[in-house]
Amino acid sequence: MNPFEDMRIFCQVMDSGSFTAAADQLGLSKQFVSRRLMQLEERLGVRLLNRSTRRLDVTPLGQSYYESALRLLGEVEQVEQGIAGQTTEPRGTIRLSAPLSFALAHLGCLLPVFLQRYRDVSVEVDLSDRPVDLLGEGYDLALRIGVLEDSTLIARRIASIKRVYCASPDYLAERGTPNKPEDLLNHDCLPYGHGRQVQWRFDGPGKPLTVNVTGRMRVNNGDVLRDAAVAGMGVTYLPTFIVGAALKEGRLVPVLEDFSPEPLTLSAVYPQHRQGSRPVQAFIEFLRERLDQTQGVL
Structure with a gap:
């Protein structure tokens, strides 16, 4: 026994x-x-x-x-x-789930630095935009963007993620520039995700507004939507870590800037029984430290 x-x-x-x-x-x-x-x-x-x-x-x-x-x-x-002396030197394996586009933009350069700092830690990463079941699938930690569902998981804020409405100069030259959210009803949009109906939320003068958007293309990956927007397929709404370079280079142009809602939150979530895990806590602190160099907004 x-x-x-x-x-x-x-x-x-x-x-x-x-x-x-x-x-x-x-x-x-x-x-x-x-x-x-x-x-x-x-x-x-x-x-x-x-x-x-x-x-x-x-x-x-x-x-x-x-x-x-x-x-x-x-x-x-x-x-x-x-x-075992691990209060100062974490040791073990972290099974991590992270959104694909965010991982490509940030984790690709951050993970090698983390592993060089902590020589006795290894990381297994699953890149997926789906909300994995941490407990059922055996993950130690997940990075999630947006409002979290109530659960027994512990969540820690990592950074804020700014989003922007944007389209290509060619598309705007042909279809016109939307000046208010309702104008999108006459535009092709490139919404993220699946489902029969997608709503975009707008803040600005007056009360918040939601608009049902439609278009010929709907994808659950931000990189694909960005490329479609650059190709002139319509207006999209994505985090700046996905479209930032295209905006800087002029391949995309921001629209409806006065109506952008509050940034999303990037959170690290983990099961209660991983609260004492030194590798998990070390990785969270590492992300907070590194991403704080961008003033906490990605």
């Missing part, structure tokens, strides 16, 4: 949402994980999880045990790291 190992298995099942996913993350069999949790419940004399063919539901006692176990495991990890 190893109570700390049982705690670790139970917490992984809670984080992953199933025995199968937890077993994959732990490198164990599903049968072994299930058997250990049954033995844990027998030893405690309580039911921690209600099981069905479709889902696992935690009981009130199970939730209390989970929160206490996370805290104890975090304390054990910190003690072991202190004994």
Whole structure:
């Protein structure tokens, strides 16, 4: 019997949402994980999880045990790291998820510097614009842009991201320059994402305004939309880290500048049980330090 190992298995099942996913993350069999949790419940004399063919539901006692176990495991990890001398030198692997365009613009140059600073840390990076399931898919950390959903994840602000409405000079010469948000109803737009209806939000004189925009091209990648805008396909709305060079070179021209909304927030989010991870915290502080050199606005 190893109570700390049982705690670790139970917490992984809670984080992953199933025995199968937890077993994959732990490198164990599903049968072994299930058997250990049954033995844990027998030893405690309580039911921690209600099981069905479709889902696992935690009981009130199970939730209390989970929160206490996370805290104890975090304390054990910190003690072991202190004994190993890792309070000053992080060591281990970070599984990171980051938006594709942001990673191409910033992480490509920052990651080598980080790894040179911390010789005992390695990084596995998944570049995707989809909101990954950190717990279910076993990520230690994710970078996310925009408003965060309420969750049990811990979030730390990294920087602000300014966005701009823009189009090519040729497009504006042919179709005219929009002077107010409603003018976009008569323009081809290049919205980010998918769905039948996309709304752009505008701030400015008076109350905020949303406009339904349409166009012949809709993509869930900012680099592709930027290139389409440069080619004269329409008006787009993207972060400056994607369109900044094209604006500087005159291949794109900003429009509706008086109506730009507040910048988005770039956040680092991670599960509660990674709060004591030295590599994760070192990477977050590194990003805050490096990106703060741009006055926190990207």
